[in-house]
Amino acid sequence: MITINNISKSYNSKVAVDQLNLQINPELFVFLGPNGAGKTTTIKLLTGLLRPDAGHIQLNGHDIQIEPLAAKRQFGYAPETPALYEKLTPFEFVRLILAIYQIPTAIGVTRMEQLFDIFELNDHQNSLIEELSNGMKKKISLIAALVHQPKILILDEPTVSLDPKAVRHLKEIMRGMVLRGSSVFMSTHILEVAETMADRIGIIDHGKLAALGTIEELRASFHVDATLEEIFLRLTGEASSQKIDEFLQ
Amino acid sequence: MILPLLKITLYKSFALFRTGRKIKPIKSILPLLAMSILPVFIILRAREMFEAWLLVPQLGASFMLSFLSSALLGLFVVLILSGFPHAFYYLYLAPDLSLLAALPLAPRTIFLQKFIEMSLMGCGAFIAVGLPLMISMIWVLGGIIRAYFLLLLLFPLYVIIAGAISALLSMALAAFLNVRRIRRFFVYLTGLIIILVWAGLQFLRLSRLNPLSDDFDADMVSRFSSFFANMKFSAFPSDWLLQSIYSTAIREPERMIIPFLCLAITAAVLTRLVVLIRARSRDFSNPEIGRVFPAHPHRHSKGKLFASLFQKEMTLIFRDARVLQSYWIITAMILVWPFIQQRQAMSSIESGIDLLPFLGSLLLISLFAGNMARQTVPNEREAFQYLLSAPISIRRVLMAKLLAQSALFAGMSTVNVWLTAYRFHLFIADALVLWLCMVFCVVIGLVVGQTIGVLFGNYHWQDPRQMLTPGWNYLSPLVSILFCGLGLAIFAALWQVNQIVAFLIFFAYVGGVFQFGIMVSAKKLTKLEWI
Numbered sequence A: 001m002i003t004i005n006n007i008s009k010s011y012n013s014k015v016a017v018d019q020l021n022l023q024i025n026p027e028l029f030v031f032l033g034p035n036g037a038g039k040t041t042t043i044k045l046l047t048g049l050l051r052p053d054a055g056h057i058q059l060n061g062h063d064i065q066i067e068p069l070a071a072k073r074q075f076g077y078a079p080e081t082p083a084l085y086e087k088l089t090p091f092e093f094v095r096l097i098l099a100i101y102q103i104p105t106a107i108g109v110t111r112m113e114q115l116f117d118i119f120e121l122n123d124h125q126n127s128l129i130e131e132l133s134n135g136m137k138k139k140i141s142l143i144a145a146l147v148h149q150p151k152i153l154i155l156d157e158p159t160v161s162l163d164p165k166a167v168r169h170l171k172e173i174m175r176g177m178v179l180r181g182s183s184v185f186m187s188t189h190i191l192e193v194a195e196t197m198a199d200r201i202g203i204i205d206h207g208k209l210a211a212l213g214t215i216e217e218l219r220a221s222f223h224v225d226a227t228l229e230e231i232f233l234r235l236t237g238e239a240s241s242q243k244i245d246e247f248l249q
Numbered sequence B: 001m002i003l004p005l006l007k008i009t010l011y012k013s014f015a016l017f018r019t020g021r022k023i024k025p026i027k028s029i030l031p032l033l034a035m036s037i038l039p040v041f042i043i044l045r046a047r048e049m050f051e052a053w054l055l056v057p058q059l060g061a062s063f064m065l066s067f068l069s070s071a072l073l074g075l076f077v078v079l080i081l082s083g084f085p086h087a088f089y090y091l092y093l094a095p096d097l098s099l100l101a102a103l104p105l106a107p108r109t110i111f112l113q114k115f116i117e118m119s120l121m122g123c124g125a126f127i128a129v130g131l132p133l134m135i136s137m138i139w140v141l142g143g144i145i146r147a148y149f150l151l152l153l154l155f156p157l158y159v160i161i162a163g164a165i166s167a168l169l170s171m172a173l174a175a176f177l178n179v180r181r182i183r184r185f186f187v188y189l190t191g192l193i194i195i196l197v198w199a200g201l202q203f204l205r206l207s208r209l210n211p212l213s214d215d216f217d218a219d220m221v222s223r224f225s226s227f228f229a230n231m232k233f234s235a236f237p238s239d240w241l242l243q244s245i246y247s248t249a250i251r252e253p254e255r256m257i258i259p260f261l262c263l264a265i266t267a268a269v270l271t272r273l274v275v276l277i278r279a280r281s282r283d284f285s286n287p288e289i290g291r292v293f294p295a296h297p298h299r300h301s302k303g304k305l306f307a308s309l310f311q312k313e314m315t316l317i318f319r320d321a322r323v324l325q326s327y328w329i330i331t332a333m334i335l336v337w338p339f340i341q342q343r344q345a346m347s348s349i350e351s352g353i354d355l356l357p358f359l360g361s362l363l364l365i366s367l368f369a370g371n372m373a374r375q376t377v378p379n380e381r382e383a384f385q386y387l388l389s390a391p392i393s394i395r396r397v398l399m400a401k402l403l404a405q406s407a408l409f410a411g412m413s414t415v416n417v418w419l420t421a422y423r424f425h426l427f428i429a430d431a432l433v434l435w436l437c438m439v440f441c442v443v444i445g446l447v448v449g450q451t452i453g454v455l456f457g458n459y460h461w462q463d464p465r466q467m468l469t470p471g472w473n474y475l476s477p478l479v480s481i482l483f484c485g486l487g488l489a490i491f492a493a494l495w496q497v498n499q500i501v502a503f504l505i506f507f508a509y510v511g512g513v514f515q516f517g518i519m520v521s522a523k524k525l526t527k528l529e530w531i
């Protein structure tokens, strides 16, 4: 469970997140918004990588500012760009993660091998991370977030650069974890993922929450058969085909 | 087409001085001042020595010229050898190559820019040592302004010739070997060369050539003279540079024409050759051929956190070619040191321990330790966000880093003390005292270095080399030495009173520095925002 209470964050004088309130129960919550809306900033605030200018965040009842270690034990996190230890192998890196989360070796290694297997990294687990492709690095960063089976999963654009099969596996894993009582907080630009997967959707624009609810609730608040794309564009500014025409002239 | 590209090169070279944030002009001057200490020192010392030579009839200008010829020739060789890693990097591995390749640019343009970039980045050794020597020469010959200008114009040609030779040889190697692997090899080779040059200069002791110095050795000078007499320097680019400048400096400009033409034509032809050959094979990217590191699934069965952190630090040290190269150089210096030390060291050993003769090695090792420790947190790069968002106290991460490095430096100290004891016939007890002091100094150096690295970092995680402002890069060894010196002074003072107490107090001092350093760094890092 994640409780976000009135948080704000500015970079220098630019407001990135503006008095945001959110409560995420054991569910799959999808965070949408245009580029620069404040999704990554919110996620960094959740994980303690940034400190809010105002407001509180609780993860399963632990305030990230007051009890950082207890709060951090609750979640697994995969950042937007997977910047890993280039000089370690995937095996060594995930072992380090297991040790940090104090997962007994036997259980941890089994889970790690299962995940390497699911994401088809078996042949690469002993090469240096710097030699792997972008998508493989992204998979490793996801594996690091999943391997300790956290109660809260925080993923920043997890589907970027994954192949369709890996996206499918990731969806199934997230679904399964929610069924077992975990909360998943993910940001994405793929509306299809949001439409088919999300229990609830939040749309953020200019640091403020523009809409919140299940897909049905969002549809109801516009008109009944609007697609998520139409809702998104309505909330965050229409696409201007006139400008495109001008450009193509 | 080449101009916009060269502009990028220029920006990149100045990026070394930019810290990203708006800084006061005084702060950007400070690092430049710090960096000019060595060249200014060389200019002053060389001028004094050259003037003395000019006054001795049997030496005169020809001795100075021969000395400069051989110095420049030596530098030329160093430039070529140290140019290899640069050549492999800039011509084959630079990350922006694939970007440039996708732009509508002729490969020749791209590689011309890369070659110029490579030559510029490789000329540090010349600017630090060669340029000051030439400046002193012009100075003692009357200091004609024109000659200084000519020097500024011509030295890039000389640097480019050296760069072109290493580029051509590198391309020959790259034709049938994996670029990344040979680059790694040459990185170590360069390290070795630096050590050899340093050790060579220590043994040579150039002050023996200086008639003004107490060390002056007329015998050595005459041996040098006869050596110079047998050398034919005029075939080398280093001598073309020297002759052009020398002729201008003694107001005989007509004599500079031939060496100048040689220099210019050679540089142009070689540059053309490098660009043509490199552009002919148009493969821009050079993937690493997979290396495999076997997994050890049951190394520690309980998943002990600290052991894992320690193991990670060790792995990162041993797999990072740049860090490992520094360790090789430091190890070699520490091990050569006992043999360079002067004999006076053993005079007062009988009357209990006298640390003074070994002060040099103690401060040296603490300085090196500080230099290495300064980089460890920046070297985490962006992966550090995993540790920051994980349930782990940063204290432990920092302690694991210190412990891993202490282990390496303690190993070096042990061999150093062993060699010192062997060379100066120390008693075992004295050697033990020396060893303990050395380990204490290592710990102080490491903690001080790491703390400075954390407290005064710019937090540009993408590029660890830019994490510290250049000013602090130069100041931090001084701070290491200061803390170490203070500890040693306390220890030496108490040693007269009571040896046990002296050790206990020294130990407490080290512990205090350790605790304090870890505390403030952990505090800073825990509060850090990952912007």
Ligand SMILES: Nc1ncnc2c1ncn2[C@@H]1O[C@H](COP(=O)(O)OP(=O)(O)OP(=O)(O)O)[C@@H](O)[C@H]1O
Residues within 6 Å of the ligand: A011, A012, A014, A015, A016, A033, A034, A035, A036, A037, A038, A039, A040, A041, A042, B531
């Ligand atoms: N390091 C930074 N310094 C200054 N401003 C920043 C920084 N990082 C983000 N911002 C600003 O904060 C705002 C929100 O950025 P954020 O990265 O949270 O957007 P996002 O919703 O994740 O966008 P995207 O979909 O592109 O990932 C943007 O206006 C951005 O310009």
Ligand SMILES: [Mg+2]
Residues within 6 Å of the ligand: A039, A040, A041, A080
């Ligand atoms: Mg983002």
